[in-house]
Structure formats: C-alpha cells, structure tokens
Amino acid sequence: MTRESSASPLIFGGDAQSPRAALPVLPPLALYIHIPWCVRKCPYCDFNSHTASPVLPEEEYVDALLADLDQDLHAVHGRELSSIFFGGGTPSLFSADSLGRLLKGVEQRIPFASDIEITLEANPGTFEQDKFVAYRKLGINRLSIGIQSFQQEKLQALGRIHNGDEAVRAAGMARQAGFDNFNLDLMHGLPNQSLDDALADLRTAIALKPTHLSWYQLTLEPNTVFWNQPPTLPEDDTLWDIQEAGQALLAEHGYVQYEVSAYALPGRPARHNLNYWSFGDFIGIGAGAHGKLSHPDGRIIRTWKTRLPKDYLNPAKSFRAGEKALGNDEMPFEFLMNALRLTEGVESRLYPERTGMTLESLAEGRREAEQSGLLQVEPSRLVATERGQLFLNDLLQKFLT
Incomplete structure (x- = not known):
C-alpha cells in the first residue's frame, strides 16, 4: 500500500516557533494501536468505534497499520518501545494470527x-479461552477486560452484550490462559444505581483478584445516545457516597489509588498509562489514533490519524489527518493536565526534562494554585492536594495563559 507522507500541514500553536531548549534526554516511547470495530456501539461511548461487519478486513487493516507506523519511524530517534496498547473498539475481535503478524512487523521496525x-x-462477550491462550503465546502479557457492571439490569441499560456470569468467567479464563496481570474496567454512577449496587459490583470485581482496577464514574458525553436521551443517574449525594465508600473498600483490599480512576496492587500500575500521565511519548496508529512525539531539538508534536475506517483503508487518502507543534504558552497546561491526575504527582525535574522549559515558567500559576490550596507546597514535586484532585479543572486553569 502506498500513501502520501502527509497530506495535511503542520499547525503551530501559540508561540510554538519561539526558542525552547533542546531536550536533555528523550522520554520513554510507547505505541498505541487502535482497532475501531465493536460488535455493537454502546450508548455511552464517545470513542472512535464502529459496528463490525460479519467479516472484518483484518489483513488489509494490519497492512495499513504497518504502513502508518513506517511514516512515524523518523520520530523514534533510536529508542525502544516500553509498552504497546491495543485499544478500540474491541481489539479481541481480531484473530491471534492477525495480531501476531502485526506485532512481528512492529518489532522488525x-x-x-x-x-x-x-x-x-x-x-x-467477544472471546473464548482458545483465543486467550493464543494471545498470550504472542507475547501479549496484560489484558484490560471491559466489565462495566456484573448486574444484568445495569448491563442492559449500558447496552453491553455480555451478562454477569460471562463477566465473572472472563477473569478466570484470563488467569487460566497465563495472564497474571490484568485490569477490570468498572463503572459507577450507573442509571438508577444505589450505593449498595455499586459496592456489590466492586466486591465482585475484587473477589476476582485483578492486579488493576479502572473504576470510574459514568459521564454523559456529546455525540452519544445517552447525551441525546439521558438516563436517570444517581443524585450527587449518592455519587459522593459511592466514591467515598468505594475508595475505602479498595484500600481495605490493598488496591492503591495512583490516579483519579486507577487502582492497582503494589507494583502493578499500568505502565502504558503512566507514560501518558508523565508526558512520555507515544506513536498512535490506526483509525483516529492520537500520538505525541518529542524531537531532540525541543519540538513536541501532537498527531492525529484519519478517523473513519473506510478512509484509513483508502490508499488515496493520507493516514495522518493533522499535526500540531505545541507552543511554549501551551506547555504548562499540556504537561500538568495529565501529571496532576496522578495522586503522587511527578517530580518537578520532569517538567524541564520533558518540555525543554524552565520551572520558572510555572512559577506564577504554581504560586496561585498553592495559595488556593489546590497544589501542595512541595518544591521537589508537582502534586495536587486532595482538594486539587477534586477540583482538577480549577487547578489547571491556574496554568492557562
């Protein structure tokens, strides 16, 4: 498959072309691979996902992914991949043969x-144990299983295609296939959900002994069925009770909250996501995938790929839909909107290392945030207070210019 190297211009943000220090060392590099098809689109989902046809174009899509990756290789600068994440959509719709060919092609590059x-x-609802075993043999060593709830009424409200028993079996199947590291994705604040309902879901998940739990509140996003036809969600007081009681229950069972909605057993945080939150680099390939790539001269480029699968698979169209160089004025917000989601924040030295800018460029916003009780007074770290975690948007506003 042949493509234009890039059909879209570089968009400069703010004072992107003003001088910035060369980066002393490039950040770790990860790879995100987007597979955009699902059995059925969920009514709350605002991700780039599309209902799958009976036969998926697996071979053509893998060819396209590798060709897409070829066009981003100039930004690798001799680094190795620290993590790969297959997201979607539902990547487990693809066969092990297709994913194996893709991984082999990536490693060759x-x-x-x-x-x-x-x-x-x-x-x-989309896999069986034979497929899990095959995935594990490919070198895939971590699963993220989209449970959302174990209760049939809630699963139906969310438009999920699996039932509670299948959700419970999934964890056992993963472990049996050799996965000793897996995440369960679980929502709370579901339609008509009570505190008891939410805690019952959480207890069921904990009993399955995942190494990681993504436990987050359902939100109504634009361009979704739920946005246009909102379900009845719990009152704010109930949502607060669920959050407090759930966090206490997770802590009681040894799950450490290391990010706003991420909980892990000791030593088991998601390394791929930690790379995002600490302003690491990632190549994004696949329909609608986003990337962030640093260059030794200090340029930091955000990229995004063609969104519709039919366009992504069209040889006449470019993979890359656009790119933008981050400007100096954008850098504080870009760095902190992720770093401050981490409960322990990041070391202050990471800001100049990853952005090429001085800590002094944060001074005014930092002072205001500390005085407002949103940022801890801790010179060696950039870390939100407990109040800052609750009002993260207010905290980030301090660093907008």
Whole structure:
C-alpha cells in the first residue's frame, strides 16, 4: 500500500516557533494501536468505534497499520518501545494470527524493551479461552477486560452484550490462559444505581483478584445516545457516597489509588498509562489514533490519524489527518493536565526534562494554585492536594495563559 507522507500541514500553536531548549534526554516511547470495530456501539461511548461487519478486513487493516507506523519511524530517534496498547473498539475481535503478524512487523521496525508491557483490551462477550491462550503465546502479557457492571439490569441499560456470569468467567479464563496481570474496567454512577449496587459490583470485581482496577464514574458525553436521551443517574449525594465508600473498600483490599480512576496492587500500575500521565511519548496508529512525539531539538508534536475506517483503508487518502507543534504558552497546561491526575504527582525535574522549559515558567500559576490550596507546597514535586484532585479543572486553569 502506498500513501502520501502527509497530506495535511503542520499547525503551530501559540508561540510554538519561539526558542525552547533542546531536550536533555528523550522520554520513554510507547505505541498505541487502535482497532475501531465493536460488535455493537454502546450508548455511552464517545470513542472512535464502529459496528463490525460479519467479516472484518483484518489483513488489509494490519497492512495499513504497518504502513502508518513506517511514516512515524523518523520520530523514534533510536529508542525502544516500553509498552504497546491495543485499544478500540474491541481489539479481541481480531484473530491471534492477525495480531501476531502485526506485532512481528512492529518489532522488525522498533526494538522492544526486554520487559515490554503489551496490553490488549477485550470484552467478555467477544472471546473464548482458545483465543486467550493464543494471545498470550504472542507475547501479549496484560489484558484490560471491559466489565462495566456484573448486574444484568445495569448491563442492559449500558447496552453491553455480555451478562454477569460471562463477566465473572472472563477473569478466570484470563488467569487460566497465563495472564497474571490484568485490569477490570468498572463503572459507577450507573442509571438508577444505589450505593449498595455499586459496592456489590466492586466486591465482585475484587473477589476476582485483578492486579488493576479502572473504576470510574459514568459521564454523559456529546455525540452519544445517552447525551441525546439521558438516563436517570444517581443524585450527587449518592455519587459522593459511592466514591467515598468505594475508595475505602479498595484500600481495605490493598488496591492503591495512583490516579483519579486507577487502582492497582503494589507494583502493578499500568505502565502504558503512566507514560501518558508523565508526558512520555507515544506513536498512535490506526483509525483516529492520537500520538505525541518529542524531537531532540525541543519540538513536541501532537498527531492525529484519519478517523473513519473506510478512509484509513483508502490508499488515496493520507493516514495522518493533522499535526500540531505545541507552543511554549501551551506547555504548562499540556504537561500538568495529565501529571496532576496522578495522586503522587511527578517530580518537578520532569517538567524541564520533558518540555525543554524552565520551572520558572510555572512559577506564577504554581504560586496561585498553592495559595488556593489546590497544589501542595512541595518544591521537589508537582502534586495536587486532595482538594486539587477534586477540583482538577480549577487547578489547571491556574496554568492557562
């Protein structure tokens, strides 16, 4: 397959072309691979996902992904991949043969770290154990299973295609296939959900002994069925009770909250996501995938790919839909909107290392945030207070210019 190298111009943001220090060392590099098809689109989902046809164009899509990756190789600068994440959509709709060919092609282009983390998103209704075993043999060593709830009424309200029993079996199937590291994705604040309902879901999940839990509140996003036809969601007081009681229950069972909605057993945080939150680099390939790529001269470029699968697979169209160089004025917000989601924040030195800018460029916003009780007074770290975590948008506003 042949493509234009880029059909879209570079968009400069703010004072992007003003001088910025060369980066002393490039950040870790990850790879995000987007597979956009699902069995059925959920009414709350605002991700780039599309209902699958009976036969998926697996071979053509893998060819396109590798050709897409070829066009981003100039930004690797000798680094190896620290993590790979297959997201979607539902990547587990693809066969092990297709994913194996893709992983082999990726490794031929970029070396893998010896301890690389490779995560695959999967749903309980779309796989069987033979497929899990095959995935594990490919070197995929972490699963993220989209449970959302174990209660049939809630699953139906969310438009999920699996039932509670399948959700429970999924974790056992994963472990049996050799996955000793897996995440369960669980929502709270569901339509007509009570505190008892939410805690029952959480207890069921904990009993399955995942190494990681993504536990987050359902939100109504634009361009979704729920946005246009809103369900009845719990009152704010109930949502607060669920959050407090759920966090206490997770802590009681050894799950450490390390990000706003991420909880892990000791030593088991998601390395791929930690890379995002600490302003690491990632190549994004696939329909609608986003990337962030740093260059030794200090340029930091955000990229995004063609969104519709039919356009992504069209040889006459470019993979890359656009790119933007981050300006100096954008850098504080860009860095902190992720770093401050981490409960322990990041070391202050990471800001100049990853942005090429001085800590002094944060001074005014930092002072205001500390005085407002949103940022801890901690010179060696950039970390939100408990109040700052609750009012993260207010905290980030301090760093907008």
